Amino acid sequence: MMSTASEVEEPSATRDPTYYIPDGNTVLLVENTLFKVHRSMLVKDKSAFDSMFSLEAYTEDTTSSSSLIPSTANAEGESDENPIRLQGDKAEEFSALLWSLYSLPSEIASAMSAHANDLQLINLARIAHKYQFRSTENWALNSLTAYHSSTVGSPSVQNLVQITELSILCDCKALLNAAVAKWKRLLGEGRAVAVAINVAERLNLRSLLGISYYQMMLKGREAWDSDPQLNARQRIRLLSGHYNLIKLCEELPSCPPRLVHDHSCIRKGKCKNAFAAFWKMTLTSKEGGLVGQVLKVQSADLLAKVMLAESIIRAYVEGNIPNLDLSESGEMHDKCLQIALRAAEDKVKEVQDNLVDLFSDVV
Template sequence: MAHLPAEVYLTSTFMHSGNVSPSTPKLQLQLSIPIPSRDPSYYYSDGNTVLLVENTLFKVHRSALTKEKSTFDSMFSLDSDLRSSSSTSSNSSVTVGPEGESDDNPIRLQGDTADEIRSLLWALYALPHELEAALTTKAISLRLFNLARITHKYEFRATEGWALDKLKTIYMRPMHSHIDEVEGPSLVQLTELASLCEQRDLLEAATIRWKRLIASGKDVALAIGMAERLSLRPLLGLAYQSMLLQGREVWDADILLTRTQRIRLLSGHYALGRLNERLPNEPPQLQHNPRCTGGAQVRCNQAWAGLWRSTMDMGKQVLPLQYADVVGKLMLAESILKALVEREIPTQGLLDGMPWCKDNALAATAGKVKEIQESLADYFTDVV
């Protein structure tokens, strides 16, 4: 087939039926039919397999696509069986070329992007030194992202593992200062990839970045939608709480929030407010020191209940926080308790009744903070 321009236009002219004068405007219908174009890098003249992705033709070597076991093995095996079956049949009066052997009848890959296929072919065709050189370019994180997605879909397990390892190397470095955010995948894309490929380390690296954004009040609604979609419960709770603390006017005006999510915010405000009221009278369970037994343990429990209430009250005086900011209040209480235990502030006799269990009280408080943080999402339900 001759190489045609990227797009041709067919124009048909229709006249209105009935009595019309020569001056009646013509009704013109213009149809735009895109013609696939050949990829400038991966259309090899000696290739034997033509792929169509989006509106781009790739002509490559079948041996390159099958040198690593993948879904293409099954695809080509099925194609070979169909060819054998077709060659033994003489009933068809129309001769159709085998799929993938010409631009007219390419193998159509649905749901992929041309950039993803380019990344796959780059990995399959590049020499080792070319791969290493590419790892130093600004846009490498996006190429690796595309490569990881496409190799996961078509089960190129070894290449997928290589791409994910390189991505982890990039994103798990402190602060990721060398990453060009414009050239690389978005944080949503990176998180979705880590979840899709079940890459815990990469997902944790993405989560740390989300937490920084949420703490600064940025992209909170985006984080809520993404965390709900991927069932990232701890991150979802933090995002909901951050949006809640910004106030009703802010989240009522945010176009990314759905009606259901706004209902969950109202529900969370009520539930966390109730929890805030209960907390001073519900000290965390204290694990006693082995030396704390019998009557000493009874006195220790009483002292711990008083210390817990006092610590929560001190927090209100030191830094008044919003009614529903339970996590903030618990973290402040933890800081005050630590200062008391380490004698950085006067104890006023609050620790006298628990001489052996002060450090255990700190551990119990830290455990309570973690418990509430991890269960925050449970307070944001569909019922107000």
Template sequence: MHPHLSADVYLATSFMRSGEPSPPTPKLQLQLSIPIPSRDSTYYIPDGNTVLLVESTLFKVHRSTLTKDTSTFDSMFSLDSDLRSNSNSASVTVGPEGESDDNPIRLQGDTADEFRALLWALYSLPNELSIALTPKANPLQLFNLARISHKYEFRSIEAWALNALTLAYTRPMHPPNNNNNKDGDAPSLEQLTELASLCEQRDLLEAATQRWKRRLAAGKDISLAINIAERLNLRALLGRAYYVMLLQGREVWDSDGHLTRSQVIRLLSGHYSLGRLWDRLPSEVPTLVHSPRCMGATLIRCNQAWSGLWKSMMEIGKHGVLLQYPDVEGKLMLAEGMLKTLMDRDTPTPGMLEAMPWCKEQALIATAGKVKEIQESLADYFVDVI
């Protein structure tokens, strides 16, 4: 074989030289996999009058059912009727859209499971719907229902689905399994958060945020939480996710392939800002709301004792306590724990607490308030500039 000829070209030239006919050139066959539509086993209703195609599934339902709740199907069908009345019937060859399997109404951007969930809500009996409010609820079905009812503006159905979904995720017993949707019986936490944000359902969003925080406390999905919180502008989750990532350390940031350069800059900014706050805390004594019984000279001694006690607690990070330098929340929570321990003792409290007999509870409230203040403002420390 010639070194610069391919095998096909070499064989062709060989046959030409020998005078024999060349073998037929194989044809390139392209097989396009186009799914054939199939009828839904439940919602292809024989006496229905409207056929819809969602993905590769045909649904046949009653047009009057789809126009409930003043949804967008109502205006869609009204427009369709106007177009039919103004069209030239002689030009119609396959019949009006939606009247046969050959010419169904095609719904774009929906899944068959979502549309099936909508029809379940529209056609089910009350006792069937009531299951959604019990521990036997199907979270994935409710999720699909909430998404599609929001899209097509079934307002009362959307509100009901979101309420049922919120109940499922706030119920103390039998919480839905939504760990990345492994079992297929619940949406992923990312999907749930996006839905709650899209529908502006505050209670569901809070339930999702609490689940994120539990994951973050376990050191899981930190960069994912950062990206979702930034994309959906979820301030509480954003501050917590950045804070947890901050405490992981620079080696983890650099090895995490999901953090952008801007996010690393925000982490550096947070390290600097929280470090400075750590140094300022001893001199930033929270205001103490004194007991009505604390007055006169007692009030003066109480203020002095509280100031000294606060500074003493804020110095704990310099005396062998294993806290990272920017872990301001950890420092404050440790101080809160120390106060609770002193107050829970049956014996008289020694030291500075003796000088504030009526305001011990107020000192604990002030400390807890400072913890909450820092927790709610964590996002402010992670900005683009250092």
């Protein structure tokens, strides 16, 4: 005979192999795992458990009409049959919290080394935030930030998504910066581009969204159309961005960054014209020479072009290409040339900061 849905029993809970402590005095159920721990550990750091247990004690006190009436047997949290149920949590998260509360100093130290378990720290920070273990949350966030700021490699894409979400949840700008740096490294390798777009849109991360769309645009339309993680609106944004970037690249040689002359310069008009001609020369295709490198750049790759221009200007200012023919542009005052380099650097940053604006929903 088949059992009805109401007759099907939930799978029996299992005791956690590490944190079901025999002399513990509080039993908690998280998902399908039983934890038995010391209540004194859970009330550390003035956590939400402190308030919860205080309210529970007060309620029990006020509802007892007489000291002669025996207390209720098997109260919540005193046995496996009647545990405190934590809804919405994951067993691995609660295990990470207990790890932080019960660990030895050597175990804590390992979490701050190159051998750190970033997933454990992610779980710890998330549940510490929920239950208001403030010092534990800050420690986990700082450990994650230090780990991901110093390690060269990249975490798994799944972990990186969680790190990014966690940095927003906990409002940790340092961790967010470390996560965005990791994303940019992945994007530079052409990996997880669609994932980065979706994460940046969902979390409203402007700088990451711009470079993500840009990297996907460089992959070409065949890549956009075949990627199942992109929707129709996102493909329209890519088309719009491609059109806008082509237009800006065409205008770029004739639109040098604004040059602010040094106060000691008396050749203002000449320096301005010389810089405009120098800028145009770096961005105009010619056979051979440094400017010929632009032929290797995609027609819509605005960022690569302004970075190329900035690098050529820097190399000239630093004397690394002293024989560069500037007969068409003319000489510049030395201090104005330094200002021109800073203007080129600012142009690169301006393009990076405003990439997202080029990818609108309307072509």
